[in-house]
Amino acid sequence: MSASPRSAAGATNLLRGKRVLVTGVLTPKSIAFAIASACQDAGAQVVLTSFGRAMSLTRRSAQRMAPAPEVLEMDATDVEQVRAVAGQVRDSWGGLDAVVHAIGFAPEDCLGGGFLDAPWASVSTAFHVSSYSLRTLAAEFVPLMPETGGAIVSLTFDASVAWPLYDWMGPAKAALESITRYLARDLGHRHVRVNSLAAGPLETIAAKSIPGFDTLKTSWQEQAPLGWDSADAAPVADACVFLLSDLARGVTGEVLHVDGGFHSQGAPSAALTAGARA
Numbered sequence: 001m002s003a004s005p006r007s008a009a010g011a012t013n014l015l016r017g018k019r020v021l022v023t024g025v026l027t028p029k030s031i032a033f034a035i036a037s038a039c040q041d042a043g044a045q046v047v048l049t050s051f052g053r054a055m056s057l058t059r060r061s062a063q064r065m066a067p068a069p070e071v072l073e074m075d076a077t078d079v080e081q082v083r084a085v086a087g088q089v090r091d092s093w094g095g096l097d098a099v100v101h102a103i104g105f106a107p108e109d110c111l112g113g114g115f116l117d118a119p120w121a122s123v124s125t126a127f128h129v130s131s132y133s134l135r136t137l138a139a140e141f142v143p144l145m146p147e148t149g150g151a152i153v154s155l156t157f158d159a160s161v162a163w164p165l166y167d168w169m170g171p172a173k174a175a176l177e178s179i180t181r182y183l184a185r186d187l188g189h190r191h192v193r194v195n196s197l198a199a200g201p202l203e204t205i206a207a208k209s210i211p212g213f214d215t216l217k218t219s220w221q222e223q224a225p226l227g228w229d230s231a232d233a234a235p236v237a238d239a240c241v242f243l244l245s246d247l248a249r250g251v252t253g254e255v256l257h258v259d260g261g262f263h264s265q266g267a268p269s270a271a272l273t274a275g276a277r278a
């Protein structure tokens with residue numbers, strides 16, 4: 001059973017034969033849950049990772065996928081754990097074709113309006129978990145990828161502008177997007193593609209910890225030309241399937257917006273605002 005019934009990936013078989021490691025599944029509302037389900041629907045074998053107290057929640061979510069994927073323990077800030085998971089994947093699959101980085105965290109004092117007050121200890125945690133971990137995953141998992149190449153996709157929230165209350169997660173996402181480009185530079189010769197998806201606001205556990213999330217949701221309804229359903233991660237999952245697939249073989253170092261077109265508009269247009277009111 002898939003919890004993302006609106007995913008269009010099922011009909012495609014785009015990932016047939018691919019082995020995909022997906023981080024960041026916490027609940028069925030996690031963006032990574034929609035991605036993992038869409039990858040399975042598109043023919044991939046999937047393994048999940050989680051960590052600490054989240055493990056039991058992730059295992060419960062995995063039971064809602066068919067087949068239920070294995071869940072391995074991996075704190076993305078713990079290189080030894082990441083290395084151990086790489087060893088487990090090598091033992092069971094012999095290699096890996098793709099990695100999805102769906103990991104984000106910032107301590108409370110990094111969000112919600114105290115930008116000038118947040119201490120470095122908190123900011124460095126936000127960067128370590130949300131940005132630098134992409135480099136850690138690349139360093140440990142790329143050696144498992146075949147000579148023909150592989151793909152890494154991460155999730156960002158458009159870091160080219162400042163947002164209300166998002167505070168230090170903004171610079172952490174800017175770093176993630178930049179790391180994406182540098183990894184693309186250094187891994188291109190291995191035919192490993194590294195891209196990021198800039199999703200619109202989606203109702204997940206991570207989103208609940210962001211003060212002002214409802215303001216973002218409302219802005220999206222007023223400004224996204226295609227509209228935006230913040231309860232539906234399937235459009236993001238489908239774009240991820242594309243980026244992981246051979247159809248995207250010429251795409252790397254890219255930040256692809258899956259946001260209903262919000263980023264392309266400078267302000268809400270009268271037509272959209274009227275639509276949102278209707």
Ligand SMILES: NC(=O)c1ccc[n+]([C@@H]2O[C@H](COP(=O)([O-])OP(=O)(O)OC[C@H]3O[C@@H](n4cnc5c(N)ncnc54)[C@H](O)[C@@H]3O)[C@@H](O)[C@H]2O)c1
Binds near residue numbers: 204205
């Ligand atoms: N929800 C949104 O509106 C939105 C929009 C754009 C981008 N994103 C990004 O999407 C990604 C997934 O978030 P989500 O919204 O699905 O929320 P979520 O809460 O479901 O997922 C966040 C995940 O990060 C994991 N995580 C945190 N610290 C970790 C660590 N040290 N090691 C390994 N995993 C760790 C958590 O266990 C959780 O599974 C995040 O990078 C988030 O910033 C979210």
